Each structure stands twice: as C-alpha cells, then as structure tokens.
Amino acid sequence: MVKVERDQTAVENYLKTLFGITEWDSTLSPTTAQVATGLGVTPSSVSSMVNKLAALGYVEHERYGAIELTKAGRVKAMSVVRRHRLLETYLVRALGFGWDEVHDEAEVLEHAVSNLMVERMDAALGYPWRDPHGDPIPTANGVFHQPVAWRLSELEQGETGYIARISDDDPDMLRYFQDHAIGLDSAVTIVERRPFGASTRIEVQADKGPEPHDLGELALDSLWVTRKPPLPRELSAEGCTYPDCRHAAFATGRTS
Numbered sequence: 271m272v273k274v275e276r277d278q279t280a281v282e283n284y285l286k287t288l289f290g291i292t293e294w295d296s297t298l299s300p301t302t303a304q305v306a307t308g309l310g311v312t313p314s315s316v317s318s319m320v321n322k323l324a325a326l327g328y329v330e331h332e333r334y335g336a337i338e339l340t341k342a343g344r345v346k347a348m349s350v351v352r353r354h355r356l357l358e359t360y361l362v363r364a365l366g367f368g369w370d371e372v373h374d375e376a377e378v379l380e381h382a383v384s385n386l387m388v389e390r391m392d393a394a395l396g397y398p399w400r401d402p403h404g405d406p407i408p409t410a411n412g413v414f415h416q417p418v419a420w421r422l423s424e425l426e427q428g429e430t431g432y433i434a435r436i437s438d439d440d441p442d443m444l445r446y447f448q449d450h451a452i453g454l455d456s457a458v459t460i461v462e463r464r465p466f467g468a469s470t471r472i473e474v475q476a477d478k479g480p481e482p483h484d485l486g487e488l489a490l491d492s493l494w495v496t497r498k499p500p501l502p503r504e505l506s507a508e509g510c511t512y513p514d515c516r517h518a519a520f521a522t523g524r525t526s
C-alpha cells in the first residue's frame with residue numbers, strides 16, 4: 271500500500287515536471303538530462319521511470335530523443351498542476367503564507383488532497399485562473415489561461431513589458447522581487463542594456479512613481495512579460511485579464 275502511494279507520487283511528480291519544462295518555453299523539449307536536473311535525480315533513474323511511464327501510456331520516448339506526454343499523460347499532468355497551483359493560491363490568500371513559502375508546502379499536499387477539497391478551495395477562492403506566481407491554473411471546465419509572453423531578457427532597450435509570470439524556483443529571488451515592487455502585472459521598462467554580461471537597468475512603475483533597479487541575467491530570465499498591458503479590472507470574455515491569451519483548451523479526462 272505504502273509502495274503504491276510512493277509510486278503514485280513519483281508518477282505525478284514526473285508528469286508535472288515534464289509538463290512544466292515546455293509550459294513557458296515551447297522551444298524546449300524535455301530530455302532525460304533536463305528531467306534529472308528538474309527533479310534532482312540521476313539520469314539513470316529518470317530512464318527507468320520514463321520506461322515505466324511509457325508502459326503506463328503516459329509518455330512516448332524515442333531513445334536519446336525528447337520525452338513527449340501522451341493525451342492521457344497530459345490529462346494527469348493537468349490534474350496535478352491544478353492541485354498544486356490551487357494549493358499555492360489558497361495558502362497565500364486564505365492562510366497568509368508568503369509567495370516565497372508556498373511551493374514546498376504545495377509539493378507535499380498536492381499528492382494528498384482529495385478532489386472534493388480541491389473543488390472547495392477553488393470555490394472559496396472565487397475560481398482563480400492563475401496562481402501567486404502567474405502560473406495558469408487549469409480551470410475545472412478545461413481552460414488554461416496562457417498569455418503570449420516573452421522573457422524580460424528578450425525585450426529591447428526602451429520597451430515596456432507587463433509581468434505575467436515570476437519563476438518560483440528560488441525563494442530568495444521571489445523575496446528580492448517583492449522588496450523591489452516587482453509583482454504580477456507590474457510595468458517594467460528596459461532602460462539600459464549594458465555589454466559584456468553586465469546588469470541591465472530597468473524601471474518599475476511602482477505606486478510612488480518609477481523605480482530604477484539593476485537586474486542580472488538570472489533575474490531577467492526569471493520574469494515573463496506580455497507586451498500589451500493587462501485589461502483594466504474587467505475580465506476578458508473567457509475570464510482572464512490578458513489581452514493576448516491563448517485560452518488553451520485541454521482535455522480534462524472527464525467523460526461527461
């Protein structure tokens with residue numbers, strides 16, 4: 271019994287990791303090496319798990335090639351992603367956690383919460399469509415609000431972007447962003463790019479006016495932006511504030 275639960279947790283973590291690698295950068299395709307780095311395990315244990323996932327019908331994998339989720343694999347990945355992101359949102363909004371504190375909690379709870387609890391959290395939060403870091407929450411009716419977005423590092427000098435996602439990999443960086451008024455929907459302008467890997471001067475439109483900061487490459491790469499400002503307050507027809515949103519539909523695995 272315990273072994274079955276452990277296996278289930280591992281399967282869910284792998285599917286979530288595979289989905290996450292390409293979520294914001296579709297030019298990437300998950301390889302054994304990337305999954306190993308993402309999960310902090312050895313490439314050989316990834317290989318044996320990927321064989322198991324293939325046997326379960328969740329992935330397709332050519333030797334030395336990319337690992338692709340099948341439809342069944344995507345359905346299962348989406349359900350884990352939904353649980354993880356609703357938990358993060360619930361911990362922040364209902365329980366007062368900081369956005370830098372919730373990832374590890376959600377990592378554990380996502381394998382334990384019941385579907386009923388997930389639906390209750392969703393309703394209690396008013397059906398949120400993104401989590402505290404801007405990651406889309408797959409909705410109960412199968413919509414995924416994925417904006418057309420770029421890494422902040424891809425913007426030209428003088429361009430302004432609007433923060434749509436902040437990578438939650440590094441809690442220290444999240445705290446740094448918070449201290450510098452960099453949050454979801456903040457307007458950020460690239461003021462000066464400097465050569466030879468030096469930091470980039472940016473300006474954040476904070477409540478008290480524009481605030482200049484110098485960001486290194488790692489921080490710039492952790493921020494995704496849209497080029498058009500978010501819709502003010504009122505939602506798009508499909509329920510999000512992104513002017514350019516894919517409103518991607520996904521299979522929920524439901525039969526009705």
Ligand SMILES: [Zn+2]
Pocket residue numbers: 355358401402403404405438
């Ligand atoms: Zn998150």
Ligand SMILES: [Zn+2]
Pocket residue numbers: 414415416506508509510511512515516517
């Ligand atoms: Zn949308």
